[in-house]
Amino acid sequence: MTRRSFVYLALAALLTLVPTWRVLAQPFGSAPATPYVRPEFARLMQELRPAILAAATRHNRPEVSGMTDREFAVVIALLLYNEHFGWVEDELPPLRALTPLYQAVQVDVNLLGGNLSVWPSNLRPSVAEEILRREVPVRGGVIERPLVVSGSRIDLAAYADERARNAAITAEITRPELAVEYLAANLERGLYRAQYEGVPVTWHTLAAWHNQGIVAPADIRENPTARDYIRRTAAYVPVAEALIGDGYAALHDM
Numbered sequence: 001m002t003r004r005s006f007v008y009l010a011l012a013a014l015l016t017l018v019p020t021w022r023v024l025a026q027p028f029g030s031a032p033a034t035p036y037v038r039p040e041f042a043r044l045m046q047e048l049r050p051a052i053l054a055a056a057t058r059h060n061r062p063e064v065s066g067m068t069d070r071e072f073a074v075v076i077a078l079l080l081y082n083e084h085f086g087w088v089e090d091e092l093p094p095l096r097a098l099t100p101l102y103q104a105v106q107v108d109v110n111l112l113g114g115n116l117s118v119w120p121s122n123l124r125p126s127v128a129e130e131i132l133r134r135e136v137p138v139r140g141g142v143i144e145r146p147l148v149v150s151g152s153r154i155d156l157a158a159y160a161d162e163r164a165r166n167a168a169i170t171a172e173i174t175r176p177e178l179a180v181e182y183l184a185a186n187l188e189r190g191l192y193r194a195q196y197e198g199v200p201v202t203w204h205t206l207a208a209w210h211n212q213g214i215v216a217p218a219d220i221r222e223n224p225t226a227r228d229y230i231r232r233t234a235a236y237v238p239v240a241e242a243l244i245g246d247g248y249a250a251l252h253d254m
Contacts, residue, residue, distance in 0.1 A: 035235040041084050044120070044176060045077065045243055051177045052076050052244065055184035058150060064191040065201045070244060075203045076184055077240035079210055082233040083122040118174050121183040125169040128182050132156055132169075136189045137213065138196050145192045149185050151178055186210060207233050 037045075056073035065072060117124050130137070132154060134147040152172055159165035172178045190209030194201050199216050208220045211229040220226050 035081070035239060037081060037239060038084065041120075045080065048080075048176055048180055049243055051180045052080075052184075055150075055181050058148075058181075059184040059188040061188065061191050064195045067201070072184075072187070074237075074240045074244045075187065075206050076180065077243050078203060078233055078236050079183060079187075079207060080120055080180070081236040081239055082207075082229070083119065118170060119179075120176055121173065121179040121186075123173050123179070123182055123186065125166040125173070127186065128169045128173050129156065129165070131182060131185045131189065136192045136196070138193060143192070143196060145189070147185050147188060149178075150181055152181070183210070190215060203233075204230050 052073050053070070056069045056076055060067060060069045060072035062068065067075070131147055132149060132152065133156065134144050135142045136145050154168055154172060156165065159168060173182050187206050187210065190206045191201060193209060194205055194215045197216055199205065201215075204220065205215050207230050208223070208226040209215050212223055212226040214220060214223060214226060220230070
């Protein structure tokens with residue numbers, strides 16, 4: 001790793017460390033007034049719209065989610081928009097210029113065998129591996145569900161070395177269309193977790209699952225990071241609905 005890459009990686013680590021007091025200061029339910037979407041990411045989301053709709057159709061389980069496929073697609077878009085920036089970039093706009101740099105460095109680290117969250121869906125290779133293994137973590141263990149990642153070419157059995165496996169998975173989850181597919185599959189896991197725990201599903205549920213691996217309302221209330229994540233995600237509801245169309249009213253009321 002070059003010295004410059006190391007510096008950017010250190011910056012990436014610092015930007016992801018949100019002090020507890022800062023999270024607790026955010027009122028649950030409020031959101032930034034003007035969510036920022038990088039212009040090139042806005043164009044990418046337009047290109048990904050068909051993939052988002054197709055992934056929602058594959059991974060929504062209406063009998064569990066209570067959502068239409070288009071509403072589920074809005075949730076996918078919501079999380080993609082929110083994952084593109086954090087609160088630091090919201091409050092310190094000059095840092096937005098560095099965002100692509102530390103995102104790229106995190107990918108480079110994973111290609112060397114690391115396990116950092118990578119964009120555009122902000123998934124870790126270890127989480128993507130759980131998805132490929134059709135595993136859903138629950139309290140006290142793991143359950144298996146019929147998860148399928150459309151388009152994935154990874155045969156986990158072919159990788160005896162964890163570093164090589166993480167690098168191969170990273171190569172997939174950084175491809176935008178496959179990142180959408182992995183994100184949708186992860187949200188499907190959230191539906192199965194909610195079903196297992198007997199809790200109702202809203203977009204808040206799926207956001208907390210993606211961010212913190214929890215779904216129960218009580219767990220979400222007690223987790224300041226999940227509450228702050230939901231607060232920030234809420235700002236993108238109109239943006240996500242504008243991309244997908246239909247479904248905003250249902251999501252807004254949840």
